[in-house]
Amino acid sequence: MFRQINEAEAVLKATKNEQDRVVKEANSIQLSIEKNKQRKQELEAELVRNADELKKLEQGVQLNLQQQELSRQRVQDMEKSVDAVRAKLLEIK
16 A cells, blocks of 8 residues: 555656656746847848948949049040140140
8 A cells, every 4th residue: 555655646746847857947948039039130120231331332332433434534635635735735845
């Protein structure tokens, strides 16, 4: 009879230990879920910042292309002016 009680108590103890393990695992999983949600929010915010930065960089590229074109045009104008002055100086000689 005592043996049956001892066996029943051992089974009860094992069952409680298993329940504790399962509860701890559930808590761990829930914590992981919360951390993942937080990380997702951080990544989404980073994506927004990256999209804004990309837009600014693309605008910078366009502005740079316009500046390059203006600079090229100025160089051509200067070359024409130098050629004109050179031609006049050669006429004078």
